[in-house]
Amino acid sequence: MKTKLNGILTLLLALVAQVAFAQQTVTGTVTGPDGGPILGATVLVKNSSVFASTDFDGKYTIQASPEDILVFSYTGYDTQEIIVGDQTTIDVSMKTSLDEVVVQAYRSTTTKRSIVASSVVTAKQLEDRPNASAIQRLQGQVAGLSVQTSTGQPGANSLIQIRGVSSINGNTEPLIVIDGIPVDEDVFRTINPLDIESTTVLKDAAGTAIYGNRGANGVIVITTKRADFDQDLTVRYTSQTGFTELLGADYNLFSAQDYLRFERENGVGAGANGFDNSGTPLTDAEIAAFSVSESWEDAFYRTGRNTLHNLNLSSGGKNLSQVTTIGYVEQEGALLASDLQRFTLRNNLNIKSEDERFTSQTSMQLGFSKNNSQTEPDNDRNNFIYFNSIFGANRGLPYFDPNNSQNLERWVDGLQAFYSPYVTLDNTRLNTNKEDEIKMVIGANNAYKITDHITARYNIGMDYTQENYLRVADPNSALARVHASFIGPDAVEGFQTESFFRDFRFNNTLSVGYENTFGADENGEGGHTFLANLYTEYVKGHFKSFNYSQTGLNPRTFSPGNGAGFVADVEDNDEFVPTVGASKASTGLFSYFGEIDYDYDNKFGVFAALRRDASSRFTGDNTWGTFWSVAGRWNVSEMDFMQDVSWVNNLKVRASYGTTGNERIAGTYYGALNNFRTLFNTGIGYGDNQTFFRSQLGNESLRWETIKTANLGIEFGLFENRLRSTIEVYDRKTEDLFFNIFVSTLVTPSGSIQANVGDLSNKGAELALNYDLFRSDQADGFNFTVNANINYNEFEVTKIDAEGGLIDNGSTVIQEGAQLNEYFVVPYLGVNPANGNLLFEDINGNPTENPTLEDRRLTGTDSQPDFQGGFGFNTSYKGFFLESQFVFMTGLERFDSNLASYYDINDLGQYQLSSDLERSWTPDNRITDMPAVNATNLSPGVTSDRFLINSNFVRWRFLQLGYNFDREMLEKTFLQNVRIYANGENLATFSNWLGFDPESTRQSELNRYPTPRTVSVGIDLTF
Structure with missing residues (x-):
C-alpha cells in the first residue's frame, strides 16, 4: 500500500x-x-x-x-x-472596432446598429489644447459643425451651428446634453475639456427628433469620464503654461514720417502747421528727425500668460467607482485688463447593486469664473474702449505716458475725445468691466432591471447659473471727465452699473424600455432584436435678474462695487438719479414620447420615434407640438454575398426623415404673451405718477418653428479599415420662421411683435475621411494618419410674409428666392478718370456718381460660408508624436469697416490712414483705384460693395509635438506615465482679408478685439 x-x-x-x-x-x-x-x-x-x-x-x-x-x-x-x-x-x-458603442439620443447603441447621422470626437482629440473652451476645441473636427469666434476675449462665447442657419429670430445653436442632462449653452463654455470622454454630434432627424422642440438645431451629447469597478487608485496631473499674442493685420498704414509728409502736401495737421500749431509746415529735416519710439499697439497690447492645472483621481471598488477632477485655468488676453480665471470641480460616481439589477451614475460639475474684459462699442455713452483708437491712432503725434495729466487734458475736449488713444488707454487703466459666474450641474441616471428584458429608468438633472456684472467708469478716468465737461465746470461724473442674473433649470425624465433578441441560431446569428422605449419628461426653468445704475461718483470715497461714493441728486436735470430694474420669468415643458428599433442580424434595421411637447411659451392650440422621425439602414458588408470581398470591411447605407421643433425665440421667454412693466420714477406717467404699462404685445397665433429634415448617408471602411469615410446628403426646411413684424408704438412700446413669417431651406452635403498611410503592428512603430472633412451648405428663403416678399435691412435683405441676409448694395465701378470721384452702377447698368436706394441689387453673397471644414494629420514613432490641424471657410463676404476708416481722407490730421491714399487721383494720375482727396461723393449716402471683401480663409489651427517616455525609463520611479508636449493654436492664417481675423460671426468689422495666437508647453503625469 x-x-x-x-x-x-x-x-x-x-x-x-x-x-x-x-x-x-x-x-x-x-x-x-x-x-x-x-x-x-x-x-x-x-x-x-x-x-x-x-x-x-x-x-x-x-x-x-x-x-x-x-x-x-x-x-x-x-x-x-x-x-x-x-x-x-x-x-x-488594437484596431478601431466597427461595433463600438455610440450615443444615439436618450440611449446608446453600437456602430453597426446606429441609424443616425452623427460624428464622434474622442477625449484624445480634445486634450492638450491651450484653449480653455471645450467647444472651440471642436472646430474643424466635425463635418457640418461650425464654431466661430468673434473676439479675442478669454472665455468668450462662440457661435455654434450645425448644418447652416435654421432660423432668423429663433435660437440657432444646438442643444447641449451632458451625461444625459440638457443644459444651457454656456455650460459647454465652462466645462473642463479634460473631463470629457467623448463628444457626439447628432445631425439628422433620426438623432434629434426624439428631443422634440429642443432638437431643431442639432444636438451635442457630452459623455464625461468615469472609473471602472475594481480599479486601483490612479492619480493624474496635467499642466500647461504658455503665452498669447496678437495676430497681425495687413493694412498698408502710413509710417510716422510719411504721414507727416502727406499732411504737409494736403495742408492739414502737424505736417502743415507744425507740432506747435504755429501754421508753419514741417521741414524735410524735421520730418526725418521725427521718430515714434513706441507704437500705440504696444501700449495697449501685451504678451499674455496662460496657465492650466488639472488633478484627476479615479478609483473603484466592487460596487462603487468614482472620478474626481479639480481644474484651474488662468488666461491673460492680448489686450490689457482682459483675463479669465476659472476653477472647476467634477465628481462622477458609478453605483451598482450586488445582483447588478440596479445601477446609478451620478455627476456633479461646479465651475467658478472671474472674467475681466474691455467692452466693445455700444450705443450708450459709457463705451469703455474703441479699438480703432488704438490701431487708428495718428502716428504723426508723439507717444505720451497716460499718467501725464497735462498730455491727457489736451484730449478732453468734446466728443472727439471718445476716439482718442489717450482717453482709451486711460480707460483701460482705470475702468472696470468684470463678470463673476457660478455654474453648477448635478444629475443622476438611475436604472433598475425589472426583468432580463424590461428596464425602468429615472434621470434627474439640475442646471444652475449665477452671474454678477460690474461695470464702472471711474470718476478719475478721462471718459468720466469728458462727460463732466458737458454738464459744467464743477460737475462730478463717473458711472457704475451692477447687475445680478440667476437661471435655474430642472429636468426629469422617466422611462421604461423593453429589449429582446429572438430567433437566433446556436451561433447567435439570424436573430431579430426588438427595442421599445416609452418616456415622459418635465422641464422647469426659473429666471431672475436685477440691476442698479448710478451716474455721479465721488472720486474721494468711491470704490468699485462697494456701494459707497455715490453723488446725491441735487440738480434739476436728474443727472444723478439712480436706476433700478428687476425681472423674472418661468418656463415649463411637458413631454411624452417613445421610440422603437428593430434589427435583423446586424444586416437591416428600422427606427421610428414620436414626441408630443407642451410649451409654456405658446398659448391655446399652439401650446402642443408633435414631432416624429423614421429611419432605416442596410449593413451591406454583413450580407452573405459580401463575405468574400475582403477589401470591404464596412459598408452601410442609411436614410432618415423627420421633424423637430424650435420654441426658443431669441431675446424673449414669451413671444406669445402680453408682458407688463411697472416704472416707479417720478415724471414718467400721467400726472407724474408711477406707471404700469404693457411692454410687449403678445401674439396668440405664434407657434413653433418646425424643421423637416431628410438625410441619406453612406459609411464605409476599406482595406483593413485603413480608409474610413462617411458621406451625407441632407435637405432641411424650416417652416413658420420667427420674426419681428412692425406694429404701431401706440399698441406696444417696442413697435413690433413676434410672428411666424416664412420658410427657409438648407441643402448640403458632407464628407469625412480618415486614411492610415502607415500603420504599424509594433508598439513603437511608425504610424501616420491623415484626416479631412468638408461641408457644403446652401440656404434660401423660400417664403416670406412681407410686402413684396422682401424685408429690407439696409445693406442686406430677407427676400424670397434669395439667401438669408443676402447683401443688397450698389455695385462699385471704380474711380472716374475725369474728376476723381467714385463711380457706381445704377439699376439700368449705367455709371453714376450719385446712386440711390433704388440702385441696390442682390450680390449673390452673404456672411455665411458655402464650404467649411478641416484637414490634418497625426503621426507617431518610438514615443514621439506629432499632430497638425487646419480649418477653412469659403464663399463668404464681409464689410471691412476698418479699411473704410483707413481710406477716409476726412480723418487726415486726426487718425491713422492707409498709405494707399498716396495713389489718390490727381490730374497727373488719372488711372488709379483711389479717388481724389477732394472727391465730392466719398459718402454716397447708400451702401455699395466697395468695402465688401472676400473673407475666405485657411487657418493653421493647431500643431502639437510631444514625447511619451518609455516605461523602462520610469520603472525605478513612482511614475507610471510621463508625456511632454508643445503646441500652438491659430499659428497662421491665409486669406485675402486684410484685417486681423477673417473668422468672425459679424457682417462688418470695426472696433473689435482680434483673435490671438497661443503657444504653450505641457506635461502629463500619471502616478
Whole structure:
C-alpha cells in the first residue's frame, strides 16, 4: 500500500512539475492605431479565469502555456486572439472596432446598429489644447459643425451651428446634453475639456427628433469620464503654461514720417502747421528727425500668460467607482485688463447593486469664473474702449505716458475725445468691466432591471447659473471727465452699473424600455432584436435678474462695487438719479414620447420615434407640438454575398426623415404673451405718477418653428479599415420662421411683435475621411494618419410674409428666392478718370456718381460660408508624436469697416490712414483705384460693395509635438506615465482679408478685439 501511495505521489509531483515548467511569463505592450499606449485593456487566457490589465504605459504581464490563446480586448477596439506558442513577448496594436458603442439620443447603441447621422470626437482629440473652451476645441473636427469666434476675449462665447442657419429670430445653436442632462449653452463654455470622454454630434432627424422642440438645431451629447469597478487608485496631473499674442493685420498704414509728409502736401495737421500749431509746415529735416519710439499697439497690447492645472483621481471598488477632477485655468488676453480665471470641480460616481439589477451614475460639475474684459462699442455713452483708437491712432503725434495729466487734458475736449488713444488707454487703466459666474450641474441616471428584458429608468438633472456684472467708469478716468465737461465746470461724473442674473433649470425624465433578441441560431446569428422605449419628461426653468445704475461718483470715497461714493441728486436735470430694474420669468415643458428599433442580424434595421411637447411659451392650440422621425439602414458588408470581398470591411447605407421643433425665440421667454412693466420714477406717467404699462404685445397665433429634415448617408471602411469615410446628403426646411413684424408704438412700446413669417431651406452635403498611410503592428512603430472633412451648405428663403416678399435691412435683405441676409448694395465701378470721384452702377447698368436706394441689387453673397471644414494629420514613432490641424471657410463676404476708416481722407490730421491714399487721383494720375482727396461723393449716402471683401480663409489651427517616455525609463520611479508636449493654436492664417481675423460671426468689422495666437508647453503625469 505504501509503495502504491509513493508511486501516486511521484506521478502527481511529476505532473505538477510538468505543468509548472509549461507555464511561462508573457509580457508585452498594447497600443492603439496611433501607436499610443492603451490603459486598462484586458488580456485574458481564453477559457479560463486568468487575466491581466494593461498599465498606463500599455504594458501587461501574464502567466500562460504555449497552447493557450490570449484574448486582447478594449472598449471601442476589435478583440484579438493570439496563440502563445513559444513567445514570451507579445505586442498588440488594437484596431478601431466597427461595433463600438455610440450615443444615439436618450440611449446608446453600437456602430453597426446606429441609424443616425452623427460624428464622434474622442477625449484624445480634445486634450492638450491651450484653449480653455471645450467647444472651440471642436472646430474643424466635425463635418457640418461650425464654431466661430468673434473676439479675442478669454472665455468668450462662440457661435455654434450645425448644418447652416435654421432660423432668423429663433435660437440657432444646438442643444447641449451632458451625461444625459440638457443644459444651457454656456455650460459647454465652462466645462473642463479634460473631463470629457467623448463628444457626439447628432445631425439628422433620426438623432434629434426624439428631443422634440429642443432638437431643431442639432444636438451635442457630452459623455464625461468615469472609473471602472475594481480599479486601483490612479492619480493624474496635467499642466500647461504658455503665452498669447496678437495676430497681425495687413493694412498698408502710413509710417510716422510719411504721414507727416502727406499732411504737409494736403495742408492739414502737424505736417502743415507744425507740432506747435504755429501754421508753419514741417521741414524735410524735421520730418526725418521725427521718430515714434513706441507704437500705440504696444501700449495697449501685451504678451499674455496662460496657465492650466488639472488633478484627476479615479478609483473603484466592487460596487462603487468614482472620478474626481479639480481644474484651474488662468488666461491673460492680448489686450490689457482682459483675463479669465476659472476653477472647476467634477465628481462622477458609478453605483451598482450586488445582483447588478440596479445601477446609478451620478455627476456633479461646479465651475467658478472671474472674467475681466474691455467692452466693445455700444450705443450708450459709457463705451469703455474703441479699438480703432488704438490701431487708428495718428502716428504723426508723439507717444505720451497716460499718467501725464497735462498730455491727457489736451484730449478732453468734446466728443472727439471718445476716439482718442489717450482717453482709451486711460480707460483701460482705470475702468472696470468684470463678470463673476457660478455654474453648477448635478444629475443622476438611475436604472433598475425589472426583468432580463424590461428596464425602468429615472434621470434627474439640475442646471444652475449665477452671474454678477460690474461695470464702472471711474470718476478719475478721462471718459468720466469728458462727460463732466458737458454738464459744467464743477460737475462730478463717473458711472457704475451692477447687475445680478440667476437661471435655474430642472429636468426629469422617466422611462421604461423593453429589449429582446429572438430567433437566433446556436451561433447567435439570424436573430431579430426588438427595442421599445416609452418616456415622459418635465422641464422647469426659473429666471431672475436685477440691476442698479448710478451716474455721479465721488472720486474721494468711491470704490468699485462697494456701494459707497455715490453723488446725491441735487440738480434739476436728474443727472444723478439712480436706476433700478428687476425681472423674472418661468418656463415649463411637458413631454411624452417613445421610440422603437428593430434589427435583423446586424444586416437591416428600422427606427421610428414620436414626441408630443407642451410649451409654456405658446398659448391655446399652439401650446402642443408633435414631432416624429423614421429611419432605416442596410449593413451591406454583413450580407452573405459580401463575405468574400475582403477589401470591404464596412459598408452601410442609411436614410432618415423627420421633424423637430424650435420654441426658443431669441431675446424673449414669451413671444406669445402680453408682458407688463411697472416704472416707479417720478415724471414718467400721467400726472407724474408711477406707471404700469404693457411692454410687449403678445401674439396668440405664434407657434413653433418646425424643421423637416431628410438625410441619406453612406459609411464605409476599406482595406483593413485603413480608409474610413462617411458621406451625407441632407435637405432641411424650416417652416413658420420667427420674426419681428412692425406694429404701431401706440399698441406696444417696442413697435413690433413676434410672428411666424416664412420658410427657409438648407441643402448640403458632407464628407469625412480618415486614411492610415502607415500603420504599424509594433508598439513603437511608425504610424501616420491623415484626416479631412468638408461641408457644403446652401440656404434660401423660400417664403416670406412681407410686402413684396422682401424685408429690407439696409445693406442686406430677407427676400424670397434669395439667401438669408443676402447683401443688397450698389455695385462699385471704380474711380472716374475725369474728376476723381467714385463711380457706381445704377439699376439700368449705367455709371453714376450719385446712386440711390433704388440702385441696390442682390450680390449673390452673404456672411455665411458655402464650404467649411478641416484637414490634418497625426503621426507617431518610438514615443514621439506629432499632430497638425487646419480649418477653412469659403464663399463668404464681409464689410471691412476698418479699411473704410483707413481710406477716409476726412480723418487726415486726426487718425491713422492707409498709405494707399498716396495713389489718390490727381490730374497727373488719372488711372488709379483711389479717388481724389477732394472727391465730392466719398459718402454716397447708400451702401455699395466697395468695402465688401472676400473673407475666405485657411487657418493653421493647431500643431502639437510631444514625447511619451518609455516605461523602462520610469520603472525605478513612482511614475507610471510621463508625456511632454508643445503646441500652438491659430499659428497662421491665409486669406485675402486684410484685417486681423477673417473668422468672425459679424457682417462688418470695426472696433473689435482680434483673435490671438497661443503657444504653450505641457506635461502629463500619471502616478
